Each structure stands twice: as structure tokens, then as C-alpha cells.
Amino acid sequence: xxxxxxxxxxxxxxxxxxxxxxxxxxxxxxxxxxxxxxxxxxxxxxxxxxxxxxxxxxxxxxxxxxxxxxxxxxxxxxxxxxxxxxxxxxxxxxxxxxxxxxxxxxxxxxxxxxxxxxxxxxxxxxxxxxxxxxxxxxxxxxxxxxxxxxxxxxxxxxxxxxxxxxxxxxxxxxxxxxxxxxxxxxxxxxxxxxxxxxxxxxxxxxxxxxxxxxxxxxxxxxxxxxxxxxxxxxxxxxxxxxxxxxxxxxxxxxxxxxxxxxxxxxxxxxxxxxxxxxx
Ligand SMILES: NC(=O)c1ccc[n+]([C@@H]2O[C@H](COP(=O)([O-])OP(=O)(O)OC[C@H]3O[C@@H](n4cnc5c(N)ncnc54)[C@H](O)[C@@H]3O)[C@@H](O)[C@H]2O)c1
Numbered sequence: 220x221x222x223x224x225x226x227x228x229x230x231x232x233x234x235x236x237x238x239x240x241x242x243x244x245x246x247x248x249x250x251x252x253x254x255x256x257x258x259x260x261x262x263x264x265x266x267x268x269x270x271x272x273x274x275x276x277x278x279x280x281x282x283x284x285x286x287x288x289x290x291x292x293x294x295x296x297x298x299x300x301x302x303x304x305x306x307x308x309x310x311x312x313x314x315x316x317x318x319x320x321x322x323x324x325x326x327x328x329x330x331x332x333x334x335x336x337x338x339x340x341x342x343x344x345x346x347x348x349x350x351x352x353x354x355x356x357x358x359x360x361x362x363x364x365x366x367x368x369x370x371x372x373x374x375x376x377x378x379x380x381x382x383x384x385x386x387x388x389x390x391x392x393x394x395x396x397x398x399x400x401x402x403x404x405x406x407x408x409x410x411x412x413x414x415x416x417x418x419x420x421x422x423x424x425x426x427x428x429x430x431x432x433x434x435x436x437x438x439x440x441x442x443x444x445x446x447x448x449x450x451x452x453x454x455x456x457x458x459x460x461x462x463x464x465x466x467x468x469x470x471x472x473x474x475x476x477x478x479x480x481x482x483x484x485x486x487x488x489x490x491x492x493x494x495x496x497x498x
Contacts, residue, residue: 222490225252225282225291225315227306228298229264231471232320235479236295236486241268245483248490251291254282255298279306283313291315293489297482300324300414311337311345318346318485320478322421323410326430348485350419351475352448354461356497358426364455368427369434370420373398373447378472379439384412395439402437409435415473419448427452446475 224240226233233255240250250268254276255261261275276282294310295318296303303324310317311334325331338345349355358368376392379385384402385392395401402409406420407430417435424433449462465475488495 221247221249222293223249223251223291224486225254225288225294226250227254227294227296227302228320229253229255229257229260230297231468231474232297232479232482233295234264234267234470235468236297236482237264237268237272239483239486241270245487246491248486251287252276252282252285254279279309283309288313293318293486295482295486296320300410300418304330307345308333308337311341311343314341314343316344316346316489318348318482318489320348320350320482321414321418322347322350322425323414323418325421325425326407326410328430346485346489347422347425348478348481350422350481351446351465351478352419352422352450352461352463354450354452354459355422355426357459358423358450358452361452361454361456362427365428365452366455367434367451367453368423368432369436369451370423371436371438371447371449371451372417372419373438373440373443373449374416375443375446375472376439376441378446378467379413379416379437381473382413382416387412392439396441398438398440398442400436401439402435404435406430406433406435409437413437419478423450448475 240248250272252274253272258277274287293316297320300321300323303321406424409417409420420435424430446465451460465477468474468476
């Protein structure tokens with residue numbers, strides 16, 4: 220049976236996922252619904268699809284009360300941390316699986332507990348793709364023995380522009396001309412200050428020792444083109460470092476292109492019944 224998918228957010232990630240389904244790059248998968256609060260984004264993606272989804276929405280309540288939504292098995296959130304926090308519990312209560320891209324949502328402990336409780340009483344899954352990094356499998360395996368985990372993210376001014384951190388601290392990012400550390404703190408505060416830039420620290424936190432103990436260092440480098448993430452883990456029986464150098468998405472410089480490919484691969488893993496490699 221095909222997995223029937225609803226996508227929330229028709230931006231850089233949602234668009235590429237929809238196009239992958241449309242061009243049959245994922246077997247056993249059917250795009251049923253697109254939802255975006257920005258009608259222009261919605262329309263633009265809808266126009267580019269050869270196989271049109273049954274419905275499109277720009278209002279969440281209309282989406283979840285629609286007939287087409289009843290048949291959806293999997294909702295993919297690719298919108299924002301705020302959107303994930305607003306919609307996720309409702310979707311889980313309606314017995315749908317969810318893939319979450321804005322996983323920074325889990326940095327709020329109350330929200331995290333609500334979702335864990337809902338999952339404990341349901342047969343549904345929440346899927347969190349590896350995103351712009353690798354190594355979540357190793358972090359998960361050694362989590363009970365970790366002494367220290369940090370993630371150093373280096374991005375250009377363009378990739379970091381618009382983060383609340385700059386207005387909160389009266390900093391004009393365009394005036395930063397030399398490479399410098401602009402944030403050094405835990406993952407909870409990193410996600411608060413950079414909700415669209417450092418979602419990946421949530422994956423590291425969830426796989427490892429939690430948001431409070433995961434250190435995040437954000438570096439702005441005016442000369443860099445790619446987004447870089449370096450994860451360093453020290454654990455009882457060893458240590459490891461993983462450095463990933465990613466081109467930003469042409470549609471959204473905040474998002475690494477690898478995050479898009481990772482979401483598509485995660486969807487493939489859900490829809491296609493075959494070898495599960497490295498999971
Ligand atoms: N997990 C990861 O590794 C990773 C990597 C990159 C981006 N992200 C996160 O994934 C999300 C999507 O990224 P993107 O690059 O596609 O962003 P984008 O800005 O290109 O697209 C987001 C889309 O969602 C829509 N949207 C925003 N709020 C909405 C709401 N409340 N309801 C419905 N639609 C809404 C916007 O109109 C926009 O079209 C962001 O939160 C981003 O931070 C995660």
C-alpha cells in the first residue's frame with residue numbers, strides 16, 4: 220500500500236521532497252496534500268508538479284478537518300520550529316506518523332514531554348532525519364558513556380542573517396567582516412537564538428545527552444560559501460569527530476542541501492520495504 224503524504228511547508232525542503240515524489244524517485248509514495256500559510260509558495264510548488272495532490276491548504280484547521288487528510292498516513296513538517304510546536308500534538312492525536320525537520324521544537328522540555336507521552340500511548344512514529352550531519356547512529360550507540368559533546372557550526376553572514384540573536388543583541392550581521400565566534404552556549408539557548416539555523420543541534424542533543432549538556436558554538440565567517448558542522452564527542456572508551464561541509468540550498472541559504480537529501484532518504488526508508496542500511 221502506498222504511503223499517503225501531506226507536506227507542511229513548501230519552501231526549500233518541502234519543495235524538493237514533493238518533486239522527488241512527483242518524479243517517482245520514491246516508490247510506494249503518494250503526495251496527497253500540500254499546506255503552506257504562504258499562498259504564493261503553495262501555488263508555485265503546485266504549478267510545478269506533474270501529478271497534482273488532491274488538496275492544498277493555507278489554513279491548518281481546514282487541513283485537519285478535510286476528507287483527504289483522513290487518508291494521510293504520514294505528515295512531513297518542513298516549516299518552522301513554531302509550526303512544529305503548534306501542529307505536532309494535534310497530528311499525533313489523529314494517529315498519523317510525522318517526519319519533523321524543525322526538530323529544534325524539542326528543545327522546550329514541556330513540549331518534549333507532551334510528545335513522548337503521546338507516543339507512549341500510540342502506535343505512531345516520529346521520524347527525525349539526520350539532516351545536515353552524519354553520526355547520529357554513533358552518538359545514539361555511545362550515549363550512556365558520553366562525557367562531552369559539542370557542535371561547531373560555521374556559516375556565512377547570509378546563512379545566519381535574520382536570526383533573533385542579532386536583533387536581541389543589537390548586532391548588525393552585515394558589519395561582521397572577520398571570522399568570529401558569535402555564540403557559545405547550550406543547545407536550548409542556541410535554538411532560541413537561531414531557530415532556523417541550528418536545528419541540527421537538536422538531533423545531536425536527542426541522540427546523545429540532551430539539550431542542556433550539548434554545547435553549541437556558532438561561528439560567522441564572511442568568506443565561507445558552504446555551511447560547516449563539526450561534531451566532537453568524548454566518551455568513556457574513545458572519541459570521534461565528524462566534519463561535514465555542505466553547500467547551502469539554492470532556495471534557502473540557511474538550509475544545507477544535505478538536509479534536503481537526508482529528508483528524501485528518510486522518506487524512502489519509510490515508504491520502501493527493503494534493506495535498512497546503517498539505521
Ligand atoms: N533538521 C535539519 O537538519 C534541518 C536542516 C535545514 C533546515 N531545517 C528546518 O526545516 C524547516 C524548513 O526549512 P526550509 O529550508 O524548507 O525553510 P523555508 O523557509 O525555505 O520554507 C519554510 C516554508 O514553511 C512555510 N511556513 C512557515 N511557517 C508555517 C506555518 N506555521 N504553517 C505552514 N507553513 C509555514 C513558509 O511559508 C515556507 O514556505 C525550518 O524550520 C528549518 O530550520 C532543518
